[in-house]
Amino acid sequence: MTSVNWTGVFPAVTTKLKADFSLDIPAIGAGLERLIQAGVGGVVMMGMVGENAQLSPAEKLTVLRTAVELVKGRVPVISGLAETNTASAVTFAREAEKIGVNGLMVFPGLTYKSDTAETVQFYKAVAKASALPILLYNNPRGYGVDLTADVIAELLEAPTIVAIKEESYETHRITGLLSRFGDRLNVVCGVDNLIVESAALGVKCWVSGMANAVPKASVDLLNLLIAGDFAKARKLYTALDPLYYLDTLVKLVQHIKLAENMTSGTSEAVKPPRQPLAGAERENTVAITRQTLADLRALGY
Template sequence: MSIQWQGVFPAVTTKLRSDFSFDAEATQQGIDRLINDGVAGVVMMGMVGENAQLAPSEKLDVLRAAKEVVAGRVPIISGLAETNTERAMAYAKEAEGLGINGLMVFPGLTYKSDEHETISFYKSVANASGLEILLYNNPRGYGVDLTPDVVERLLEAPTITAIKEESYDTTRVTDLLSRFSDRLNVVCGVDDLILESAALGVVAWVSGMANALPRPSVELLKLAVAGDLINARKLYAALTPLFHLDTVVKLVQHIKLAENIIAGSAETVKPPRLNLEGAEREKTIAIVNKAVSDLKTLGY
């Protein structure tokens, strides 16, 4: 299945049991809910999916579970987050063998590579399989910035078709679209910059909080892409306090708690992450409940 980079692609949370083991059934239920609410694809094991905390065997179990429940309805993109090039290439081959449609490739973890090393890493991963690649540009999180000049070199690899732009600099969106619009799909990777990004021409969004509220998120992007900014702003205003929680260190905990409140799934996270407690947890609950109330007022 070729990936059409249009619409909302939730960075799916990996559901866990109380003993921190992978809960395939709950994860599949979550994926099914997302697809039924109109998402365009699913991104398994991004940062939100706790990729770095999962054992190699667990990662493959997650992909198998996703493949089973998706059943060809939407593309499946797997996060690829490894500490060295050899393991990254091996994972790309394994994902391809399982029939996954694409990879969202993190820079090499734990090491801040320079431009030459970064280009070599991504090209090596691209050459390891025939899967489409979504570059993951998150310089705040990983210390590596895929600037337009670096991207130009990376686009020598034909399977690199998209970039998840998470530099928090909206001028980067314009620079990338102006320079590579006929070759590269620019995907918003920041929940509380989606309306701004869509106004600049972005039509795809990898979202964390769409796990909790998929249908309003899908509608927001549709309104923005259609140019209905009056209604998009109203919906965005209701969602933005919740979207802000996607941009902080504990985003996984906030997203899973929001899912728990709205959809009933477990909020368990894999240590060293710990569930939210006390005032921090109560604040998130209040934000979620306010967003739900405001959405009801708007008819959602």
């Protein structure tokens, strides 16, 4: 099985859909191939603030099978795990392991704001369900559950919990986590327009939404940051930052799919209740994407 070293850009891959909202398997495969050719370090299928919750159980497993079959071990395939109860989460973890994914990005139990004891029990139950390495997902703004350093210390009693996608928007936490847990915990950037700050503090892995639209530039940006070439990185980041900001908005899926449509021709289709962007909101994203592409061309892309 392909191991996960938690280095590089791991796009939170958009789920490609047909006009009738069914899975577009060829488009999913083509999108993955495009990302791999751009040099990504791994792929994350079905991120939770994406369309994970809108997919049926069968569709989720189909997405994973498609990814594993297409990627063929060239990069790690990570699956989002987003369920409303512990039993369903345990079942999904076991099924994902059977399919052959290389790791799980695990969200707290959905629709319920668990307290610390409940949160720890939930994650440990998922960790026991398979041998897959687990990337914790910390997004207290989105889910109301905050994986603080003290909570993480309890979670790390489970040996397969090895990383955290830090999306609290509090970059000072990175230093605290790295200094407290060292090599025991891989800290991963989870906010597109905080990648420069995160990398400056030592982060080497980034789960990115807008990398779907601009994968090569995103890979180059992180490589420059890891190499310590902040002068070149800032020039590239200046071009990318307006586009990355769209990944922080409520309609990030629509923004990413529209930008991805403009860069690779994939469908903008999103599952209801989401609707494609329209009016001034759409025009703004189109303008930002066009300007970003023009700025990237000026830099040689």
